[in-house]
Amino acid sequence: MAEPILEVSGLVKHYPLTRGVLFKKQVGSVKAVDGVDFTLDRGETLGIVGESGCGKSTVARMLVSLEKPTAGVIRYRGEDITQLSGRALKAVRRNIQMVFQDPYTSLNPRMTVGDIIGEPYEIHPEVAPKADRRRRVQELLDVVGLNPEYINRYPHQFSGGQRQRIGLARGLALRPEIIVADEPVSALDVSVQAQVINLMERLQNEFELSYIFIAHDLSIVRHISDRVGVMYLGRIVETGRDAEIYDHPTHPYTQALLSAVPVPDPEARERRERIILFGDVPSPTNIPSGCRFRTRCWKAQERCTLEVPALAVPAEFRPAGGPAAHDSACHFAEEKQVVPPEETR
Amino acid sequence: MLLEVRDLHVEFRTRDGTAKAVNGVTCSVDAGETLAVLGESGSGKSVTAQAVMGILDMPPGRITGGEVLFQGRDLLKLKEDERRKIRGAEMAMIFQDALSALNPVLSVGDQLGEMFVVHRGMSKKDARARAVELMDRVRIPGARERVKQYPHQFSGGMRQRIMIAMALALEPALIIADEPTTALDVTVQAQVMDLLAELRRELNMGLILITHDLGVVADVADRIAVMYAGRIVESAPVHDIYKAPAHPYTRGLLDSIPRLHHKGQELYAIKGLPPNLMNIPPGCAFHPRCPMARDVCRTDVPPLYEVTPSDGARGSACHFWRECLHG
Numbered sequence: 001m002a003e004p005i006l007e008v009s010g011l012v013k014h015y016p017l018t019r020g021v022l023f024k025k026q027v028g029s030v031k032a033v034d035g036v037d038f039t040l041d042r043g044e045t046l047g048i049v050g051e052s053g054c055g056k057s058t059v060a061r062m063l064v065s066l067e068k069p070t071a072g073v074i075r076y077r078g079e080d081i082t083q084l085s086g087r088a089l090k091a092v093r094r095n096i097q098m099v100f101q102d103p104y105t106s107l108n109p110r111m112t113v114g115d116i117i118g119e120p121y122e123i124h125p126e127v128a129p130k131a132d133r134r135r136r137v138q139e140l141l142d143v144v145g146l147n148p149e150y151i152n153r154y155p156h157q158f159s160g161g162q163r164q165r166i167g168l169a170r171g172l173a174l175r176p177e178i179i180v181a182d183e184p185v186s187a188l189d190v191s192v193q194a195q196v197i198n199l200m201e202r203l204q205n206e207f208e209l210s211y212i213f214i215a216h217d218l219s220i221v222r223h224i225s226d227r228v229g230v231m232y233l234g235r236i237v238e239t240g241r242d243a244e245i246y247d248h249p250t251h252p253y254t255q256a257l258l259s260a261v262p263v264p265d266p267e268a269r270e271r272r273e274r275i276i277l278f279g280d281v282p283s284p285t286n287i288p289s290g291c292r293f294r295t296r297c298w299k300a301q302e303r304c305t306l307e308v309p310a311l312a313v314p315a316e317f318r319p320a321g322g323p324a325a326h327d328s329a330c331h332f333a334e335e336k337q338v339v340p341p342e343e344t345r
Numbered sequence: 346m347l348l349e350v351r352d353l354h355v356e357f358r359t360r361d362g363t364a365k366a367v368n369g370v371t372c373s374v375d376a377g378e379t380l381a382v383l384g385e386s387g388s389g390k391s392v393t394a395q396a397v398m399g400i401l402d403m404p405p406g407r408i409t410g411g412e413v414l415f416q417g418r419d420l421l422k423l424k425e426d427e428r429r430k431i432r433g434a435e436m437a438m439i440f441q442d443a444l445s446a447l448n449p450v451l452s453v454g455d456q457l458g459e460m461f462v463v464h465r466g467m468s469k470k471d472a473r474a475r476a477v478e479l480m481d482r483v484r485i486p487g488a489r490e491r492v493k494q495y496p497h498q499f500s501g502g503m504r505q506r507i508m509i510a511m512a513l514a515l516e517p518a519l520i521i522a523d524e525p526t527t528a529l530d531v532t533v534q535a536q537v538m539d540l541l542a543e544l545r546r547e548l549n550m551g552l553i554l555i556t557h558d559l560g561v562v563a564d565v566a567d568r569i570a571v572m573y574a575g576r577i578v579e580s581a582p583v584h585d586i587y588k589a590p591a592h593p594y595t596r597g598l599l600d601s602i603p604r605l606h607h608k609g610q611e612l613y614a615i616k617g618l619p620p621n622l623m624n625i626p627p628g629c630a631f632h633p634r635c636p637m638a639r640d641v642c643r644t645d646v647p648p649l650y651e652v653t654p655s656d657g658a659r660g661s662a663c664h665f666w667r668e669c670l671h672g
Contacts (some may be wrong), residue, residue, distance in 0.1 A: 051530035136603045160620050189385040190557060194601035194614035215448035216530065223603035223612065241627070265603055269564060276539060277532045280500045299460025 004079070005064070006096075006178060011036040011072035015283065031284050032058040034234035036072075037080060037311070040178065045204070045211040047225030047242070048064045049218055049257070053229040053281055060182045063212060065089060070333050076178075082298035094124050097176040101183035103163030106156040113166055114151035119143070119175040127174055140169040143206075145199060161192035165199065172203065176191045180212045197224060218261050222246050230254045233292045234284060236311060240326030248323040250314060250333040253293050259338040273338065291331065298299055299332050307331065346414075347551045348397070348436075348519055349373040350462060352409035355392050355575075358404060364622040366392040369411070370573040371649070374551040376518065379542075379582070381554045381562040383598075384572035387619055393572075395519050398438050399428045400578035403610060408629075416518070434464050437512035439541075441524035447496040453480075453507055454492035460514040474586045479510040483540060502533035506540065519551045526561065538565060559602055568657070571595050574620050574630035577649065581659040590628045591661035591670045593635050629663070637665055 013033040018024040040046050044087040050056045063066040063074060066080065073080050081092050097120075100106035106117055117137045121128045128136050138148035145163040155163055165183060169177050184200070186191040201224065204211060215221050221228060222242050230253065238251035249255045256275040263272070277296045282288055288338040291309050294300040314333040317325040324335040355367035367389045374380045384390040395401040397413050399420060413420040415436065420428060440446040447454055457479055458472030467475070470644040473492065480488035483506040496504055505525060512520050526534040542565050547553045556562060562569055562583065569586050571579040573596065579592040588592065590596040600613035617634040620626055626633055632642040641664055652670065661671055 022578050051532065161618070189619070190559070191385060191615040192618070194603075194612040195616075197603070197610050198614055218531070219603045246606040256532055260531045262534075262538075262558060262562075262564045264563045264587065264599065264604070266563040266566075267585050274535065274539075276535055280502060280533070280537075281530075331557055 005042045005077060006040040006177065006212075007073075007075040007078075008039070009037045009073050009075075009216065009263065010060075011062060011074065012070045013055070013062060013067060014070045028285050031234050031287055033062070033069075034284075034287065036231075036234075036236055038229055038236065039090070040210050040212060042177070042210055043204070043208050044227065045213055045225045047221035047228040048212065048214045048231055048236075049216060049221050049228060050231035051216060051257075051281060053233075053284065055234040056285075057182050058232050059231075060098065060180045060214055063180050064096050066098075071092075090124070093314065094127070094174045094293040095176045096178045096180065097141075097171040097174060099164075099167050099171045099179060099184050102187055103160050103167055104187070106167060107163055109155055112152050112154055113141070113158075116155070116166060117169045117173055120170065125138065136173070137169075140172060142180045143172070143203070144169045145195075159192075160188050161195055164188060164196050168196075168199065168203065172207065175207070176209070178210045178212065183216070184213075186215060186217060186260055193220070200224065218258060219248075230257065233281060233287060235292065237330070238304070238326070238328045239311070241323075244323045244326040247337065248326075248335050250317070250324055250328040250335050251293075251330045252253075252297050252299055253329075255336050255338050275338065275342055291329070293330075299330075301332070303331050311328075346373050347376045347378075347416065348553075349412075349414040350393070350397060351412040353393065353396060353413065354395050354399065354409040355389070356407050356409055358407065362623045365625060366406075366520070366575050366622055368625070370572070370575070372570050372577060372580065374519065374553055376551050377546075379545065379551045379552045379565055379567045381556060381566035382572060383556060383559065383562055383569055385557055385619055387622060388572040389575035389622075390572050391523055392575075394438070394523055394553065394555055398434060398436065398521060399425075400438070402464070415507055430464075433460060433517070434515045435517050435518045436519040436521065437515070439505075439508050439512045439520065439525045441527050442502070443508045443528075444496060446508060447504065449496055452495055454648060455497070455590040457492075457507070457511055457514060460511065462534065464515055479514055480507070482544075483507070483510045483515070485510075494642065500533075501529050502537060505529060505533075505537050509537070509541060509544070513548070516548055517550065519553070521553045521555070523555045524557070526556070527556070527558070534561075539625050540617050541565075559598060568591060571598075572644045574625050574629065575622065576662060577660075578631065578662045579654070579660065580649070581655065581661075582657045585655055585657075585659060589670050591659070591666040592663045593630075593637050593669050597634075637663075637668065639665075 014029040014031050016026045017028040048056050069082050074082050076092055114137050117140055118133050119237050121133050141148045146165055185196050201206045213224055224244050228242050229236045230244045232253050238254045256277045259275040279296050282295055288295050290306050291304040294304040309329040310330050311327050311329040313325050316330055350372050353367055353370045357364040367463045370393050376605045395591045454473055457476035461467040461475050477488045477492050485506055492512040526537050566583045569583055573594050580594045597615040615634055628644045629642045629647050632638040647662045647664045649662045650666055652659040652661050
């Protein structure tokens with residue numbers, strides 16, 4: 001198997017909480033990301049799902065070096081990028097680009113589309129000589145399905161879906177190898193979401209991109225991802241190929257998350273088993289001991305308060321193999337199908 | 346019939362022209378029934394709800410025609426002080442964003458109790474006791490202590506429960522919920538939707554659920570009205586519409602959602618963009634995006650044709666609904 005293009009291990013981001021103005025002292029920390037490991041292969045899409053506050057966006061920001069990790073290693077082509085600075089960091093950044101969630105605030109309203117998409121070339125002039133830039137930007141507009149003549153327009157003249165295309169064009173400008181997309185379609189209407197997802201898949205094939213696709217919408221993540229990681233309170237609790245996670249989930253949180261997804265099929269209303277979790281996600285300043293999901297878990301026992309479950313293939317599934325044998329951080333992992341098979345219309 | 350909206354028209358006068366937000370909406374809800382109004386942003390679903398509630402900003406908004414019959418009375422003909430008595434007591438609304446819908450400087454108990462003080466003339470002390478009861482009813486743990494807290498001290502899901510409690514306070518006959526779970530996480534969404542459905546059953550209320558989420562609709566609605574460019578383009582019992590949509594827009598929406606089971610195939614995408622409400626296309630407003638459009642669609646506005654056979658009243662505003670239904 002090919003070497004992974006990105007390897008993340010032990011990634012941690014804690015934000016200190018301080019008290020006092022003159023004599024600041026640390027009184028605690030927000031454990032936004034608390035030990036995350038994953039790999040990304042070339043041309044692959046890794047989906048990361050989780051609810052708000054689980055740390056998925058913080059992971060994204062560390063991958064593109066917008067945040068410095070508290071601990072851990074991010075290896076891009078074997079090199080740890082968390083320790084880089086200056087010219088070396090700049091070179092790496094060129095290859096890992098980001099697409100943001102909100103197409104309304106992530107584009108500068110006072111710049112034309114041409115300037116927005118061309119701005120990466122100002123920072124990395126070696127990619128395109130000045131004379132060539134306008135043509136490149138027009139090519140990019142064409143690639144993402146916008147009229148190249150729109151180059152002098154401003155962001156407010158575009159709809160949400162078109163703006164997200166502009167965001168994608170900017171992400172592609174430097175011909176990166178990896179695109180980190182943080183909730184790229186959640187601000188868009190359903191009919192426009194499909195257009196942008198299709199575009200992202202087309203671009204992936206055309207430019208051999210690897211995607212980290214972050215979202216809270218499980219159906220969209222499944223549609224686009226080869227592998228999926230489910231995050232809860234700063235950690236990945238279950239990870240595997242998409243069918244393993246969706247059809248054979250073994251972690252209770254994944255099961256609850258899947259069972260809560262509204263299914264566009266009224267016939268399934270009666271057939272579905274709903275797992276309704278009680279309570280809210282605990283605060284990341286005060287993470288429960290042992291298994292961090294235990295406060296909302298219906299299976300929790302004493303062992304869960306004492307021992308942190310490791311993210312590994314649970315022992316009971318190891319001998320048999322099959323789709324249930326994937327990494328799951330639960331002491332009492334068991335397979336459960338929660339999404340009823342859907343009849344095709 | 347609890348609520349009947351007939352041929353409602355709403356426009357917004359702006360500097361750049363007149364935006365026709367609602368163009369002849371007709372729909373109805375019975376006691377104990379859940380009607381889902383489905384549409385994308387700009388389809389006029391929220392404006393319809395605001396006109397029914399009587400909370401439309403006027404100006405710039407203007408109701409230019411139609412009737413809103415609530416328990417037989419035309420609300421649009423009532424004076425503001427008469428409407429105020431109905432609002433909150435007989436029909437109530439749940440908003441999408443609970444944090445901005447609640448008053449940040451009043452305690453939750455004061456805001457819930459206000460309903461009883463204003464509409465029922467209760468003393469503050471009695472109203473406080475009723476507030477605690479309501480919070481228990483929507484299953485907020487520790488209601489007796491938390492009644493003194495302020496909105497920012499509650500999580501998103503808990504705030505939405507407070508909104509529900511406030512809407513239920515005077516046991517109205519009709520509740521309009523505008524995207525009640527859109528701002529919440531999936532697991533919390535499920536909790537809140539379940540609670541809402543259960544209370545609706547218990548109190549036999551009519552519920553209008555405004556949403557863009559086809560999954561949520563399938564989970565709770567009895568009937569659906571699909572809106573596009575300020576009109577209802579399809580209206581049907583929920584099972585019918587998911588089995589076989591009778592309007593190409595509904596079909597497009599259903600086909601464009603990624604389903605957990607269908608993978609690997611390209612998603613169906615409705616081409617183009619929703620129309621600008623200042624400049625709605627002539628004929629059928631959907632024709633520039635419609636794969637089935639023919640000449641007649643460019644010139645004639647389709648009426649809401651009766652669709653048969655069906656388990657209940659069903660209508661489609663497509664000249665070629667038969668083709669759509671069968672193909």
